[in-house]
Amino acid sequence: MASLFRVPEVAAGATEATLSEWVVAEDQAVTADQTIVVIETDKATVEVEAGQDGVLLRQLARGGETVQVGAPMALFGTESERGADVDALLAGLGVLSGDGPATPAVPAPAAMGSVHAAPEPETAAEPEVAEEQAAPAHARSGSPAPAAGPAPTGGRVFASPLARRILAEAGIPLHGVTGSGPGGRIVRKDAELAVASGRTAPADEPAVAAPPPAAAPVPAAGTRRPAPAAGWHDEPHSRVRRAIASRLTTSKQTVPHFYVKRTARLDALLDLRRQLNEVSATRISVNDLVLRAVAVTHTQVPEANAVWTEDAVRVFDSVDVAVAIASQRGLVTPVLRDVDRTAPSAVAATVRDFVARADAGTLAQRDLEGGSIAVTNLGMYGVEEFAAIINPPQSAILAVGAAAPTAVVDDGVLAVATVGAFVLSVDHRVVDGALAARWMAQLVRNLEQPLRLLA
Template identity: 40%
Template sequence: MTVSIKMPALSPTMEEGTIARWLVKVGDTVSSGDILAEIETDKATMEFEAVDEGTVVSIDVAEGTEGVKVGTVIATIAGEDDDAAPAPAAKVEAAPAPTAKAEAAPAPAPAAAAPAPVAAPAAAAAAPAPKGDRVIASPLAKRIAADKGLDLSAIKGSGPNGRIVKADVSDAKPAAAAPAAAAPAAAAPAPAAATAPAPAAASIPDFGIPYEATKLNNVRKTIARRLTEAKQTIPHIYLTVDIRLDALLKLRGELNKALEPQGVKLSVNDLIIKALAKALLMVPKCNVSFAGDELRTYSRADISVAVAAPSGLITPIIVDAGSKSISTIATEMKTLAGKAREGKLQPHEYQGGTASLSNLGMFGIKQFDAVINPPQAMILAVGAGEQRPHVVDGALAVATVMSVTGSFDHRAIDGADGAELMQAIKTLIENPLGLLA
């Protein structure tokens, strides 16, 4: 049987993608689980694996082609009983790479990607579930599931027709749903944001200034669209507090000395992630999402941490950070940040989250206001710790102080509740033994 390989939806907001690189060519024999191509989505560059066995008879979309709509046939595989005579490759030619031109009038900026119906949950990106009780899974996924003791019927497949593939089971835990389904309900943005139109492409006049034009990648387009939606549709309120870091820095030094034999080194950011998570559990009125006609209050704190990657900002998630040890948070954060910079994050590693944290202190930034990451209702912006004059026990002294600012969705969080959360964060950081309890 001949199988048409279609552009997959590798994230809930993905409507189109770019074929970054083909890893097979016409005439190659592939098995289920083999990597066919690297696809640039609206979030990252991800590997796309085969779910069927056979011979590649055509490559229908050339490497480097941008704007390939989800569902477009990108390749064809023939089964053992089919005529596997190779068809002409690359029916869709790649668009020529843009060349940098100095002192030339810029072409109009590319139109922003059409906003996805962001109210759809993460599971909506998958194809319809298989009919009846039959579970459709690739042989490789079945082997991995058997080795890990996973129940395939509880896992949502992301392959064609809901087929379960390697990525769906690789990081799954026994008796847990698939990663795409395991993301908290926060993965479904508020309906209000779904109605926000994408901003029209701006045409910039030519002022005769030499320039180099760089075409936006899918990640940058998505960042531009989502941040525009956030500022247009979410009423932000900002609350700032100054926090003494001396006790935290002392505890960090002691913990790092104790953890040195294990090869674990804690950063200040790891401790702040823990503080934010614990504070959200202490003030659950801030661990929420605004969802149109309902307010969702979450029972665990999943912290999205902003990481600067070459393709653009992305926020890998420390799941259930409130119940994890600081050393576990540090280990997970190191792994996730590395994968983010390499563009290798899987969807379940950056989709969801109940609140975000952005730290620019390492750049010497004293204080800033961060933009909320919908459908979350708050984000904590962390500035640099610096020596400042500070009143300590009624007397003026020098202390290490940092300014942190919480941005809150005023539709979901009142100012007094936001202030209570900021007070809880301040208390935990200034009395850091509470982070270990």
């Protein structure tokens, strides 16, 4: 029986996403675990599975469109419904079909699982999305899609937002890439192929000669020349940068932050790291050991392993810790699971996998959800200490500064030790000052006696 495939809530609280590209064509049979469409969120490119066996009878949204969470995105059916009147099937499901994206004729019921219909205020679409939405629709009334072909050498060039970003980062113009999508549209694989081959604009593309500069008028005697304009240029906001700005602004405006600072001697930790790396197949960093120390501290001070909700303080049984990664696509904070029960080498391997997938844009949404605390480290840049902004709904974030040789006093004797600074940003609604101080004291003990991390 025909059913609607709706846009899932691929990001917590999101009301829209960008449909990057369809992986399967119309009238193609799919299995439940088969990826059928790629959706671009603010932080990752998410591959969405069909969730059911059947036939994709019609795509109800085009690649490059901004689609509302809960909106119909495709029509599924059975083998017996191939060749059926798709418009009639859509009408029977309460969806109007025309030349544009399908829209519900009546409020459609929410789909299973993670799909939640949500109203979205009118906002201006991003330029690259708005440009593509002006493209003529195809395959909405049964007409065949135009054959793929090279992108036109002049005028508008259609490309998915992800493909545009990949080409822009590589400095490759759209006119220099051949699109394999409908109507010559450039999709991700075209952009990746162009980058891999080092392709640039076609050699036979005529260069446009710049007009000769106009002669500057000679000012009359006694008049002042205008001051030259200041040099500057605008870098358009990416979706990731907009998301980061919105999320962190909301955090500072709505979450009552306070900060606790401690220093810790790290000589024993550095020595343990050296010994572990002598036997570990995966290189372990100081940050990997800090992540492990944070998790162990949460087991020792479980009241801090909590987040704020509107109805209660939610205390977790497992210890999941997020790690801030400055990827090529922007800042992301994937979450490591059960870190309190994970060996340092396994923590290191997971973090490296997250870094690779963050750069490739293949982090799944589940990788970005959960946890009560995050760790962010700028020590490798020589930053001595800093205070970070909490990433809601988490209740804390630990900022790690650079470790450096420092004069210390042991029993009245001056000595030199490797000391690092740690600043904990805390949500005061969840964690009080005394609790935060107790947590930090336990963290310092774990860092200065690192065998605790192996127990």
